[in-house]
Amino acid sequence: MVTVNRTALLCTAGGAMLVVALAGIPNPQAYATGDDREKRSAAVLQELVPSPDNPGCAAAVGKRGDVVWEAGRGKADMAAGRSITPTTVFDIASNSKQFTADAILLLSGRDRLALKDPVSNFFDNAPDWTRRVTLADLMHHTSGIPDYEDLLHAKGVKLTDPAGQQDAIEAILASQPEHPPGRRFAYSNSNYILLAHVVEKVTGKPFATFIQQEFFTPLQLRMTLSPAADVPGKAKSYDEKDGSFTPNSSPWKQYGDGSVQTTPGELVRWADNYRTGRIGGTQLLAGVTEGAVSTGDTLRARGIEEGRYGAGILLLPDKSLVHRGDWEGFHSTFKVSPDRNTAVTVVCNVESPDNFRAANQLLDIWTK
Numbered sequence: 001m002v003t004v005n006r007t008a009l010l011c012t013a014g015g016a017m018l019v020v021a022l023a024g025i026p027n028p029q030a031y032a033t034g035d036d037r038e039k040r041s042a043a044v045l046q047e048l049v050p051s052p053d054n055p056g057c058a059a060a061v062g063k064r065g066d067v068v069w070e071a072g073r074g075k076a077d078m079a080a081g082r083s084i085t086p087t088t089v090f091d092i093a094s095n096s097k098q099f100t101a102d103a104i105l106l107l108s109g110r111d112r113l114a115l116k117d118p119v120s121n122f123f124d125n126a127p128d129w130t131r132r133v134t135l136a137d138l139m140h141h142t143s144g145i146p147d148y149e150d151l152l153h154a155k156g157v158k159l160t161d162p163a164g165q166q167d168a169i170e171a172i173l174a175s176q177p178e179h180p181p182g183r184r185f186a187y188s189n190s191n192y193i194l195l196a197h198v199v200e201k202v203t204g205k206p207f208a209t210f211i212q213q214e215f216f217t218p219l220q221l222r223m224t225l226s227p228a229a230d231v232p233g234k235a236k237s238y239d240e241k242d243g244s245f246t247p248n249s250s251p252w253k254q255y256g257d258g259s260v261q262t263t264p265g266e267l268v269r270w271a272d273n274y275r276t277g278r279i280g281g282t283q284l285l286a287g288v289t290e291g292a293v294s295t296g297d298t299l300r301a302r303g304i305e306e307g308r309y310g311a312g313i314l315l316l317p318d319k320s321l322v323h324r325g326d327w328e329g330f331h332s333t334f335k336v337s338p339d340r341n342t343a344v345t346v347v348c349n350v351e352s353p354d355n356f357r358a359a360n361q362l363l364d365i366w367t368k
Contacts, residue, residue: 055350062268076235089234090347093325096260101312105287138191144177189257196256227259237329248329264345271343333359
């Protein structure tokens with residue numbers, strides 16, 4: 001395993017970036033000798049990214065908070081010829097939702113809000129339907145609220161047009177739930193846009209500042225929430241058609257549903273909080289899966305088997321945790337083993353044949 005010196009991109013309240021040096025991740029001796037897992041893991045990545053000259057993927061495996069294997073393959077920036085390495089930053093898209101949900105759980109544990117609170121409590125002049133939708137409905141995608149992406153598209157706003165957080169909120173509040181709240185699971189990014197607003201309303205802080213102070217900084221994670229930003233070391237994302245690659249980017253600047261920028265190694269380090277409860281304690285850990293709702297077969301098209309959706313994370317029948325993220329050419333899969341000792345992340349800057357399958361293969365390699 002390659003050990004690297006890590007730096008942390010910390011977003012201040014004013015939005016400025018600070019670079020903080022972190023300690024290198026140690027190479028655990030348990031994996032240093034007589035072990036073919038690194039070779040088998042490299043083979044998984046090579047199968048996922050056949051050509052190192054095209055956009056590709058990075059992957060990492062964590063054991064109880066230590067990165068035991070990480071690698072990258074392919075190009076982070078085709079024009080510049082920059083290769084993907086373990087330090088390449090990616091937009092993890094909807095894998096950001098777990099931080100939003102955990103922020104709500106953290107505030108609930110501090111009695112700043114309750115999951116049964118109606119959404120109307122946190123908006124001025126809120127429409128009537130917000131009185132029937134709870135924070136728990138938002139967290140578990142049972143609100144019935146349509147996705148803001150569809151709502152903005154219906155208004156003629158394209159992905160290439162500027163659109164911010166307030167544009168999304170206004171479109172959501174002007175809509176109507178498509179089915180009664182609490183009835184069934186229907187994945188909608190709108191839910192997490194509203195949850196981010198709730199965090200800001202309750203704390204009086206920008207959402208990025210709150211999760212930086214409460215999660216990223218205490219755990220010394222090289223992460224930042226920065227929508228539509230060109231973060232240093234970040235990969236460019238691409239669309240592929242007939243073997244040709246076109247850069248893909250959007251000026252949309254929503255958050256809560258996505259926009260966390262990081263490396264796969266940092267995400268598997270974060271995963272250890274699901275074992276230790278270092279942030280949030282036992283109450284947060286319980287809240288991650290309490291009240292989780294069945295997804296039926298609604299996520300099967302994304303390669304995710306039937307499970308129960310908890311706090312920004314899916315609980316599978318074998319008790320493992322998993323989530324996927326897809327946005328403007330970035331694709332990520334995050335998975336934590338049933339015993340919470342092992343975590344894997346696979347992130348790509350182009351749509352890959354099956355990064356979800358690759359994540360499962362890596363988890364098998366490092367847990368058996």
